[in-house]
Amino acid sequence: MKTSFKIGSIYGIPILIHWTFLLIIPIFAWIIGSQMPLTVSVLSTTFGVPIDTTYLLPSINRYVLGAFVALGLFGGVLLHEIAHCIVAKSKGVPIHSITLLVFGGVSSMDDSSPDPRVELPMALVGPLSSLATGLLFIVLVYAVDAAVASGPLSGLLVFAFSYLGLLNVSLFAFNLLPAFPMDGGRVLRAVLAIRMPLPDATRIAASVGKAFAVVFGIIGVFLLSPILILIAFFIYIGATQESTAIKYTFLLKDVKIGDIMTSPVMAVSPYTPVREVIDLMYTTKHLGFPVTEKGRLVGMVTLADLHKVPPIDREAMQVRDIMTRDVITLPPSAPIIEALRVMSLRNIGHLPVTVDDQLVGIVTRTDILKVIELREI
Ligand SMILES: [Zn+2]
Numbered sequence: 001m002k003t004s005f006k007i008g009s010i011y012g013i014p015i016l017i018h019w020t021f022l023l024i025i026p027i028f029a030w031i032i033g034s035q036m037p038l039t040v041s042v043l044s045t046t047f048g049v050p051i052d053t054t055y056l057l058p059s060i061n062r063y064v065l066g067a068f069v070a071l072g073l074f075g076g077v078l079l080h081e082i083a084h085c086i087v088a089k090s091k092g093v094p095i096h097s098i099t100l101l102v103f104g105g106v107s108s109m110d111d112s113s114p115d116p117r118v119e120l121p122m123a124l125v126g127p128l129s130s131l132a133t134g135l136l137f138i139v140l141v142y143a144v145d146a147a148v149a150s151g152p153l154s155g156l157l158v159f160a161f162s163y164l165g166l167l168n169v170s171l172f173a174f175n176l177l178p179a180f181p182m183d184g185g186r187v188l189r190a191v192l193a194i195r196m197p198l199p200d201a202t203r204i205a206a207s208v209g210k211a212f213a214v215v216f217g218i219i220g221v222f223l224l225s226p227i228l229i230l231i232a233f234f235i236y237i238g239a240t241q242e243s244t245a246i247k248y249t250f251l252l253k254d255v256k257i258g259d260i261m262t263s264p265v266m267a268v269s270p271y272t273p274v275r276e277v278i279d280l281m282y283t284t285k286h287l288g289f290p291v292t293e294k295g296r297l298v299g300m301v302t303l304a305d306l307h308k309v310p311p312i313d314r315e316a317m318q319v320r321d322i323m324t325r326d327v328i329t330l331p332p333s334a335p336i337i338e339a340l341r342v343m344s345l346r347n348i349g350h351l352p353v354t355v356d357d358q359l360v361g362i363v364t365r366t367d368i369l370k371v372i373e374l375r376e377i
Contacts, residue, residue: 004099013085015078016099020230025070032163033066065160072164074100076133076171083129084122084183091118114198116190123186127175134168137161179209181238202246209239249337251375252368257339258332260371261353261361267292268301270320274309277301277319288350290359291323297352297359299323329354332361340368 004016081098088095093114140161144154176184185205192201213236220228267290268277281287281303288302301323306314309322328342329352339351343365353361 010082010098011085011089013095014097015081016097018099021074021100025067025074028070028073029063029066031066032069033063065156069160069163069167072160073167076130076164076168079133080126080130080171080175084126087122087125091122093118093122114186114190114193116193116201119186119193120190123183123190126183127172130168130172130175134165134170134172137165137168141165177212178205179212179235179239180206180242182209182235185209185239185242199246199250202243206239206243209235209242213239248340248372251372252335252337252340255336255371256332257330257334257336257353257363258361260336260367261332261363262367263353263361265290265352265359265362267359268319269293270298270318270323272319274306274314274317274319274322278306278314288362288364290327290350290352290362291319292359295359296357297327297329297354299325300327300350300352302348302350327352330363331355336363336368336371339363340365343368 004018006014007017008015077100085095141158144157175182178184178188189201189205213232216228217232270291291299301319305322332353349365351363
């Protein structure tokens with residue numbers, strides 16, 4: 001399912017926006033707008049700043065101001081992610097994309113086996129930039145208060161800036177929670193990984209994350225807070241994914257596709273009748289076959305392709321009528337973890353192995369899972 005949309009790119013890194021973030025901007029605009037008072041006192045809105053000026057707010061549409069603040073929050077989250085990217089780039093860690101989510105962003109990086117000395121500054125810089133942004137807005141509140149006499153415009157600025165200050169400082173605090181996939185989870189893992197192997201550090205950090213998720217979930221149910229329940233799910237899933245990914249990477253770290261692929265592989269021709277392919281599936285118990293013409297891979301035919309055509313139509317069809325032509329292949333020298341990554345990303349179970357377009361073998365998800373099970377003992 002496509003859950004994120006590209007909105008632009010920075011330093012060649014695509015910036016994606018998760019659909020939940022699109023939802024949250026109008027919701028925030030509404031919440032912030034509803035909270036806008038008729039007068040705003042600096043004392044009451046900015047962490048007990050000792051200035052007790054009361055500003056009259058002008059009668060503009062409060063939701064317009066809410067939207068402005070919500071967009072400011074969006075900018076704060078973006079800055080936070082860019083900070084991660086700058087440090088990652090300077091340490092030579094490639095970043096695939098940045099995704100903006102409801103309560104922060106996620107930078108997708110190639111950190112299947114991160115070095116704690118790289119991960120620690122990379123994880124810390126995001127929350128620190130949120131803190132800096134938040135403090136900057138608080139300074140702006142002071143500046144407005146010092147520079148402008150109480151008027152409707154300064155009232156507006158004080159309201160917007162104190163809100164953005166508060167939101168960015170909250171972003172700092174929230175992201176430092178020691179729970180995956182929050183930055184704090186990465187900080188915790190990096191600190192632990194200095195003293196112990198990475199899989200152990202990840203396991204501990206993931207358990208702490210799951211514990212946080214459970215606590216958040218319980219509080220969320222008690223307070224009837226859908227946002228808190230959503231965050232709990234997000235943390236739980238993130239922690240689980242991280243520990244599984246690291247475990248697999250570790251268990252499969254020195255396995256190449258060529259070590260476990262099935263070779264030679266049974267292939268079918270594009271002109272094989274579909275009926276025969278079904279019979280072949282029954283006799284061999286294989287649910288996918290590469291399609292070759294003179295040894296050259298031209299497609300894949302799987303159970304999923306068969307499902308796409310009604311049984312009555314299959315009788316007259318050949319493999320070439322139903323096969324998937326746009327097939328991803330990997331060479332035997334590629335790490336097996338790469339095959340697993342491609343399969344999960346594309347949601348496929350079979351990956352043909354080729355050398356110069358010539359089919360040399362096939363690797364399936366089941367094969368990889370068997371290797372994982374064997375390595376676990
Ligand atoms: Zn971050």
